[in-house]
Amino acid sequence: EAGVAQSPRYKIIEKRQSVAFWCNPISGHATLYWYQQILGQGPKLLIQFQNNGVVDDSQLPKDRFSAERLKGVDSTLKIQPAKLEDSAVYLCASRRVHDTGELFFGEGSRLTVL
Amino acid sequence: AQSVTQPDIHITVSEGASLELRCNYSYGATPYLFWYVQSPGQGLQLLLKYFSGDTLVQGIKGFEAEFKRSQSSFNLRKPSVHWSDAAEYFCAVAPRDDKIIFGKGTRLHILP
Numbered sequence: 326e327a328g329v330a331q332s333p334r335y336k337i338i339e340k341r342q343s344v345a346f347w348c349n350p351i352s353g354h355a356t357l358y359w360y361q362q363i364l365g366q367g368p369k370l371l372i373q374f375q376n377n378g379v380v381d382d383s384q385l386p387k388d389r390f391s392a393e394r395l396k397g398v399d400s401t402l403k404i405q406p407a408k409l410e411d412s413a414v415y416l417c418a419s420r421r422v423h424d425t426g427e428l429f430f431g432e433g434s435r436l437t438v439l
Numbered sequence: 440a441q442s443v444t445q446p447d448i449h450i451t452v453s454e455g456a457s458l459e460l461r462c463n464y465s466y467g468a469t470p471y472l473f474w475y476v477q478s479p480g481q482g483l484q485l486l487l488k489y490f491s492g493d494t495l496v497q498g499i500k501g502f503e504a505e506f507k508r509s510q511s512s513f514n515l516r517k518p519s520v521h522w523s524d525a526a527e528y529f530c531a532v533a534p535r536d537d538k539i540i541f542g543k544g545t546r547l548h549i550l551p
Contacts, residue, residue, distance in 0.1 A: 365544075366544070367443075370539065427485050428485070430482035
């Protein structure tokens with residue numbers, strides 16, 4: 326079984342530029358999450374999808390962050406314009422069963438904003 | 440609000456010594472509880488989980504954790520650590536509305 330795929334692995338941009346991250350979850354996983362992990366901190370949930378619908382985006386900075394999962398499979402997280410404090414690893418995770426299933430994580434996309 | 444506390448930011452133990460990483464949570468009912476491990480440059484891998492039943496949970500790589508309701512704790516243990524256990528460990532809770540909240544992590548260093 327293929328794992329959660331994320332790209333790019335690394336991205337360096339200047340502040341005020343835009344960036345997009347892509348995630349392809351494990352086949353058949355209905356629930357998809359985007360987490361932000363700032364250096365030295367635990368992952369913070371940005372947005373959770375169930376199929377192509379948003380379940381929770383309460384911690385997504387909607388003035389600059391957006392995410393979509395149009396066909397209920399892969400997902401894109403966009404930041405526009407980026408700020409210095411957006412430097413972090415963006416982790417995508419997926420889950421098979423709604424209530425008790427294990428989260429499977431991708432290797433993450435490391436963003437550096439200069 | 441739900442929260443997860445990992446009081447130790449860094450822990451250093453000698454190879455072969457025993458290990459205990461602490462985790463406390465704040466929530467009105469018993470949530471689902473997890474321990475994940477993250478090696479440098481890698482994603483998170485599940486070590487073990489507790490949903491219900493036996494309060495002592497066995498995981499992968501020789502780890503175990505004990506759920507103590509009275510203390511709102513879910514501490515991770517290993518009787519004898521190996522150099523390859525050096526990594527960052529995250530405790531996570533999932534109140535039963537499906538949101539998973541992570542602690543800030545404990546970085547484990549192993550002395551040869």
